[in-house]
Amino acid sequence: MTTPDGPAADAVAETIRLRSALDLLPVYVPGRPAPDDGAVRYKVSSNESPWGPVPAMRDAVVAAVDGLNRYPDMGAAALRAELAAEHRVAPEQIALSTGSVAVTGDLVRALVDQGDEVVFAWRSFEAYPILVGSHGGTPVAVPLTDGLEHDLPAMAAAVTDRTRLVILCTPNNPTGPALTTEQIEDFCDRVPQHVVIAIDEAYREFVEPELAPDTARIFAERGNVVLLRTFSKVHGIAGLRIGYAVAHPRLASALSQVTLPFGASSLAQAAALACLGPAARAELSERAGLIRAERARVLAGLRGQGWNVPDAQGNFVYLPLGDDSAAFAAFADERGLVVRAYGTDGVRITIAETEANDRSLEVAGEWLTR
Ligand SMILES: Cc1ncc(COP(=O)(O)O)c(C=O)c1O
Numbered sequence: 001m002t003t004p005d006g007p008a009a010d011a012v013a014e015t016i017r018l019r020s021a022l023d024l025l026p027v028y029v030p031g032r033p034a035p036d037d038g039a040v041r042y043k044v045s046s047n048e049s050p051w052g053p054v055p056a057m058r059d060a061v062v063a064a065v066d067g068l069n070r071y072p073d074m075g076a077a078a079l080r081a082e083l084a085a086e087h088r089v090a091p092e093q094i095a096l097s098t099g100s101v102a103v104t105g106d107l108v109r110a111l112v113d114q115g116d117e118v119v120f121a122w123r124s125f126e127a128y129p130i131l132v133g134s135h136g137g138t139p140v141a142v143p144l145t146d147g148l149e150h151d152l153p154a155m156a157a158a159v160t161d162r163t164r165l166v167i168l169c170t171p172n173n174p175t176g177p178a179l180t181t182e183q184i185e186d187f188c189d190r191v192p193q194h195v196v197i198a199i200d201e202a203y204r205e206f207v208e209p210e211l212a213p214d215t216a217r218i219f220a221e222r223g224n225v226v227l228l229r230t231f232s233k234v235h236g237i238a239g240l241r242i243g244y245a246v247a248h249p250r251l252a253s254a255l256s257q258v259t260l261p262f263g264a265s266s267l268a269q270a271a272a273l274a275c276l277g278p279a280a281r282a283e284l285s286e287r288a289g290l291i292r293a294e295r296a297r298v299l300a301g302l303r304g305q306g307w308n309v310p311d312a313q314g315n316f317v318y319l320p321l322g323d324d325s326a327a328f329a330a331f332a333d334e335r336g337l338v339v340r341a342y343g344t345d346g347v348r349i350t351i352a353e354t355e356a357n358d359r360s361l362e363v364a365g366e367w368l369t370r
Contacts, residue, residue, distance in 0.1 A: 025133045028126060031340050042356035045340040047173065047203075047316050049236035050352035053271070054283045057237065060274035064267050072266035079269050082276045087216065087227075087246045095255035097263040100202055100230040100243030103255070104167070105131045107198055107226065107245065110254040111164040112137035119158050120167040121150040123174065123345055125200065128167055138162070148175035148310040148320065152183055156190040166191060169200040171207060171313035174340070174348035178313035181213040188222055196251065198226045202243075203314035205234040205288040206295070211313065223248045231268075233315060234288045235275045242268035291315045295351045301361045305368055312351075319364070320346040331370070332363045 031045030053061070076096050084091040097103045104127065112118060114136040120128045122141035129139040140163070142155045150168060159166065168187070170179040188197055199215050219225045227246040232238035242264050245255060264272075274280055295312055302309050302317065309317055321328050322344055329341035337359050340348045349360050 021133055021136060025130055026126065028130055032338050039336055041336040041338060042352060042359055043338045044316075044350035044352050044356055044360060045338045045348075046238075047233060047314065047348075047350045048238050048352075049234065049287070049315075050356065051236055051287060053236060054275070054280045056277050056280040057235075057271045057274040060270040061240075061267050064270035067266055070266070071262055072264060072269055074262055076264050076269050079264070079273045082273060083244060083246075086276065088220075089246055090249065092249050093247055093252050095245045095247060095252045095259065096269075097243065097259050098241040098265075098268075099232060100200065100228045100245075101127050101131070102241075102260065102263060103228060103243050103245045104128070104198065104200070105135070106255045106259045107165060107196065108132055108135045108137055109258040110251070111196055113164075115162065116164045117160060117162040118165045118167065119155055119163055121155065121169065121172060123342060124167075124169045125173045125202075126342075128169075137164075144172070144175060147177070148172075148318065149177040150179060150183075152179075152187045156187060159191055159195060163195050165196045165198060167198045167200055169202075170213065171203045173203065173314060174316065174342060174346070175318045176310050176312035176314055176316065178207050178211055178311075179213055180211070181215075181218065184213055184215070184218055188218065188225065193222075193224055196224050196226060197222075198228055198245075200228045202228070202230045202233055203316075204229065205284075206291055206315045207313045208292065219246060223250075226251060231272045231275060234284055234291070235272070236284075236287075237268065237271045237275070240265065240268040240271050242272050291351050294354065294357050298349075298351060298357050298360060302364055305361075305365050307364060307368075316348050316350045317360075318346050318348050322346070328367055331367055335359070335363045335366070337363050 080091040080094040083094045095103060097106060108131050112135055115138055117138045117140045118132040119140045121144055132139040140158050142151055142158050145151045215227055219227055230243035298317055299309060299312055307319060325341040325344055325347050328347050329339050332339045351357060
């Protein structure tokens with residue numbers, strides 16, 4: 001094998017004209033993996049499911065392996081038909097890609113010309129400013145309220161003639177509170193109709209059922225609302241990468257124009273389809289219930305210890321530790337708990353298996369009495 005001449009190749013590479021926008025992009029920091037050092041450790045840094053695939057999904061993926069020499073069905077006909085039935089829309093209103101983060105990127109590429117603005121809350125999902133900035137858009141990050149919820153009046157006020165897209169994240173990652181139906185409807189009424197409002201519901205299945213916003217109705221009544229969903233959280237197939245949007249046919253068609261061809265792999269399609277079968281659904285719904293119950297236990301435990309924790313409607317809790325965030329993460333690390341620190345804002349801890357949640361409570365308690 002020939003290798004490029006190091007210094008000469010480096011000199012050439014230095015002359016490549018990278019887009020100046022790259023200098024301004026924040027770096028996506030993934031949740032750290034737990035070190036494989038034999039000690040009992042819990043990785044609660046990425047809001048993953050603590051459980052492996054449900055049996056139907058495992059079987060479907062194993063069966064799909066035999067067809068790996070073929071490209072996937074680019075139209076994902078079977079999966080889109082099933083999702084369309086679930087959302088009571090036409091199959092052409094379902095746009096799939098490699099995770100809902102990719103679908104969000106597709107939305108930006110379908111809507112945003114250079115310098116157009118995308119409004120979202122901050123702190124929220126850290127991919128948003130990267131997706132917007134990397135496609136030449138201008139991210140408009142509107143600070144959360146003191147209660148760490150979306151400041152919807154401020155977000156509506158941030159919409160300008162250049163705004164093409166607003167992203168609402170409910171429940172908000174990483175802080176936890178969910179929006180209500182009334183809040184979203186009121187917000188939609190304040191935003192010009194030509195602006196697309198994407199509702200990122202990555203954690204929808206974990207919301208207490210009586211608090212879950214009726215986004216199906218909001219979507220049905222408005223042509224400019226898009227729902228973003230993922231199979232990475234309660235479905236537990238983050239490793240396969242698949243997510244989708246439910247959108248008006250005109251917008252869904254625009255998404256299909258910009259999306260990566262064959263983004264949804266055959267294994268991911270098979271796994272996602274298997275999740276929608278009756279047995280898998282029942283099992284996944286039970287898992288969501290377990291996470292909700294554990295979340296209530298952890299939340300009560302933390303508040304009992306004296307922590308000020310915002311409402312938690314996802315599979316995670318958030319400790320607004322401010323300047324102590326990194327120190328807490330290091331403290332937790334030493335005690336076998338890998339959490340996610342967000343600069344000097346706070347720390348997010350995923351709700352996982354009971355033992356991990358016990359450890360989270362222990363570590364949080366020890367921190368207060370250290
Ligand atoms: C709010 C939010 N949206 C989207 C995603 C991305 O999901 P996916 O794995 O489908 O890309 C995440 C993942 O953490 C998330 O927190």
